[in-house]
Amino acid sequence: MQGATITSTASQGDVTQATQDSMNLMAYIRSFMAYGHLHANLDPLKLDDVFAEIDLGAKYGHPKKEMRKLIDYNFYGFSEKDLDRSFYVDVPMLGGLLQMKKEWTLRELDEAL
Numbered sequence: 001m002q003g004a005t006i007t008s009t010a011s012q013g014d015v016t017q018a019t020q021d022s023m024n025l026m027a028y029i030r031s032f033m034a035y036g037h038l039h040a041n042l043d044p045l046k047l048d049d050v051f052a053e054i055d056l057g058a059k060y061g062h063p064k065k066e067m068r069k070l071i072d073y074n075f076y077g078f079s080e081k082d083l084d085r086s087f088y089v090d091v092p093m094l095g096g097l098l099q100m101k102k103e104w105t106l107r108e109l110d111e112a113l
Contacts, residue, residue, distance in 0.1 A: 021078075022087070024078065025078075025089070026091070028076045028078070029089070029091075029113065031071050031075075032113040033094075035070045036071060038067055038068055038070075073106060073110055078106055083107040084106070084107060086104070086105055087109070088102055088103060089102060089103075090102050097112055097113070
């Protein structure tokens with residue numbers, strides 16, 4: 001009996017990169033679940049402006065501004081050239097928005113999230 005040989009056009013480097021991209025994309029999606037409120041306009045009293053005006057940020061830091069990087073695709077290793085790349089996203093347990101479709105571009109995800 002002869003063993004089966006599986007051939008692939010993808011190199012080990014391609015597979016490694018695809019795996020890393022997938023993990024980074026899931027971390028990016030998860031960041032919106034935890035930190036998406038930082039992008040929302042939830043400051044009707046404009047306290048952020050007051051905070052900046054009296055310069056408390058210099059002494060205490062401003063967590064909202066520091067944490068905003070967590071909802072930026074650049075933080076996860078993606079760049080503008082990746083915005084039109086397609087990614088397969090199938091995570092049934094997350095539900096909601098991600099159940100609308102399985103194939104997303106990074107641009108579509110960024111706009112939707």
